[in-house]
Each structure stands twice: as structure tokens, then as C-alpha cells.
Amino acid sequence: MKSLKVIKIGGNVIDNSESLQQFFADFAMLQGPKILVHGGGKIATKLAGDLGITSKIVEGRRITDKESLKVVTMVYAGLINKNIVAGLQNEGCNAIGLSGADGNLILAKRRPVKELFSKEKNETISVDYGFVGDLDESSIDYMGLKKLLEAGFIPVFSAITHDGKGQLLNTNADTIASAISVAMSKEYETSLIFCFEKAGVLLDVEDEGSVIRSIDPHYYNELKRQGTINDGMIPKLDNAFEAINKGLKEVYIGKADALLQLKNENFGTRLISR
């Protein structure tokens, strides 16, 4: 089985033009088939602000209404995606920018209205999240993606998907990266690499030098029991181990500027099945 790298970058890389330029060069250097998934960054929030579009928050949940969907489609699938593609092409990497609608590669489901108990109102309320798409590995056309990879293209995904009925949907970029990785595991030995703002999972959140090199499920449970791991990291790690259970080879979590260390398996924290 060929190996495949799925790399996710977020706002901390996208919003800093120097980091982004460095990332283009480093990503282009990575050998073998690879897929990039990018988040949004601050540009969409700024554009929405400039247009006087305020995102509605209901009980702490952000709602993607029609106007907000337009903004994220323009910024994520247009401005950011095409600039990333042009930047990668400049480094000799044959990037092709995609949303989930393109080639019907990611078919999401619009999130159903949810019943929530509102403490403020002291009653159950219905929350319509708007044009938000949920998905899992079954949403990915992995054979379509394989065709693109085999034709020599490097897919670059924005976090816009569709429902197959003509409706675009706003989707979480981490979820897309995980779903693609798990789906592609049927055809490739797949590694998922999350680039975020820290050097990896830290033993001491105050100390960037305390990166844990490797975590397996047993050690993870121990770390959780000890309360060592930062609360904010737990959902990310839970999801990563869930993906590994579904056939993914490994998940790396680390800083984008160390990406080339993947070569000697010395990048951030490596999560493995045993």
C-alpha cells in the first residue's frame, strides 16, 4: 500500500503571510501523495464585519445564516483557497483547489435542528444551525480523490461542502481532514497531520519543550487520569484516536514550521494505535 499524508492547517498559518510562504515551500518538499485541508482564519470575520454581517450566536452556538454562508464561500473557497493554490504552484507543487461540491468529493448532511435546554429561558428551545454540514468518512468519494492523486494533482480543500441538492454548507475543517484520512485508509497507508499553534501535545502547557513524542491509547488514558493534558486538547485527541481505530495509521500534532521533521518521524506528537 502506498502512503498518503493528509495535512490540516488553520488560521495561525493562513493569517501570517510569512508562515504561509514557508508552509508552501515545506509542503511542496514533502514526498509522495498528499492532500491539504485548510481552515479559515480571520479574513472571513473581517469581511463579514466590513459588510455589516454579524454572526448570530444562539446558546453559545454560531449560526451560519444565508449571508454568513456567502461570506465563508467567498473567503474560504475563493480568496484563501486560490491564493494557497497559486502559492503552491509557485513552489512546483501541482495543487488543485477544491470544495466538497467539486467532483462531489464530500457529500455532507445539513445539521438537523436540535432541541436544547436553555438555562437562560428555562425551557427547551429549537436551534437551527443554518447552513452547516456534518459528515463522516462515508461522505468522502475516496475513489474520486484517488483518481485525482493518480493523475498527478495535489488536492487542496477548503471547508465548504454541499448536500448534493445544490446547497453549499459550512463545515469544520478538522472534521474534513479526519474524514478524508479515514476514508483514504482503504486505499493508502494514511497519516493525518494537524498543524496548530503549539509544538505538540505538551506535558506542561507552559513549556513548549515538554512535547510528548508519542502517545498510544494506553498512555493517553493514563495522561487523562493524571489530568496532565490540557482540557482544550481532549476533544482533538479523542477524535484522533477514534480515527486511528477506524484504520488510520497515525496522527501527528505539531507546529507547521517543523513540517519537514515528518521525514525523520520527529514532528510534534505522534498518536498511534499501540
Add this chain to the structure above:
Amino acid sequence: MKSLKVIKIGGNVIDNSESLQQFFADFAMLQGPKILVHGGGKIATKLAGDLGITSKIVEGRRITDKESLKVVTMVYAGLINKNIVAGLQNEGCNAIGLSGADGNLILAKRRPVKELFSKEKNETISVDYGFVGDLDESSIDYMGLKKLLEAGFIPVFSAITHDGKGQLLNTNADTIASAISVAMSKEYETSLIFCFEKAGVLLDVEDEGSVIRSIDPHYYNELKRQGTINDGMIPKLDNAFEAINKGLKEVYIGKADALLQLKNENFGTRLISR
């Protein structure tokens, strides 16, 4: 040689949601390999207005400055392109939305600064058009496009290209459609179909029933000599015949809502080499 259709739609289809829905259904029905190129419409102008970005005009030429480029990238390559793709997917057409940067499929050249004589200033001035890309058939990676077609994808191009050095460029959609058609003629028997606001080339501009069914170069010269053809049409027709001279099979000009008439060669005006 297999046949290929390259279809260009402009603002008159994009700005009217009913026409656009009908177009999705009709385009999806067309048999065989096909490529769509779309223009911009009024949305970009409106967004620029909402953001307080005014497009500079120098000596009648529109300048694409940095902010205007951002707007067209967001609107053409993001909002419009992805909504067209989602709409076509809804009709069972496996559309994949692209800019020229994607897969390095269209490599344009930034338009050089031009020296123009300004009547107003009564002197020669330099005009920098900004981030505008010029191109011809040699700019198209026709083998890359062929790979996508053979993998079962239907390419949908916005009129954003790049220079290969990381810079996106704003490009004329008619020019892209022509250049793609001529380049693809090496591999396919290619027909170029321009959808515009009239039913075809008219003998009498006031009479939509006066569509000329077919024009060859000889008849075209005669029509020009007679002054029958509307001045605005002449550059379009000159370009079309130039493309035909370069190997294109035929060019059709007509109204989007009659697209299915292509089947019986009864769509608008057909331009042919003899």
C-alpha cells in the same frame, strides 16, 4: 477524434436565478465531454460597492488593483463558481470548479504597462492595468484538462488565472473560452458555444427572429461590407473566426435557454470555416 463542447455563460445567465437553474438542467443534459467557462455578472460590482472599493478607470480602461482582485477572486472563483458546481451536481453532472491556478491549467501573463496617448492630457501616459492576465491557446495545459475529462470530471472555470509565480490574475472569460477551445482542438473535435443575451447574430438588430443560421468567412466579409452586423458583435466574430482558423471545428453564438437545440444543430448562429 472525440467531440468536446466548450460553453461560455455570462452575467445575463448568472444574475438571474431562474435562468441559471434552467441552464444547470440543460447543461447537464448535453451528451459527451464538455467544459464550462463562466463570467462574473453584477455580484462583484455590488460587493465592491458594499466594501467601498471603487474600480479605477484610466482612459476608459478598467484597472484591477489589489483590492479589486480580492473581490473578483472571492466572487468569481468562490461564490459563483462553487454555487454553479453545486447546482450542476444537483442535476447529476460531475462538475469540478477550477481557476487557472488549479492544476496550473491556465498560465497567464500579467499585462505589461502600456503607453497610450491621452487626449485629455495631450501627452503619452503609462497605463498599468494591475492584476490582469493575458493568454492564448499556448497558456492552456490541454493534457491536464484531458486527464480530468477522462477521469469523468466536468471542468467549470471561473475567469481567474495565475502567473505561475504565486500571483492570481483577473482574465477575460471569452478569451479563456476561446483559448481552451483552440488548445483542446489538438485532442478533440471542439465546438465553442457562446451564450449571450441575443438569440444569435441578427440580420436586423431590432428583430430577434432574424437570426442568421450559419456564417462562413466569405459570407462574414460580405455582411461586414454591407454594414449589416452590429458594431458590438464584430470583435466577438473576428475572435471566433480567428479561433476557427486555428483548428476549432465551429463556434455557436446564441441564447442559453435554447442550449438543447445544439443537438439538432439548430442553436443560434453557427460559425464555420467554409
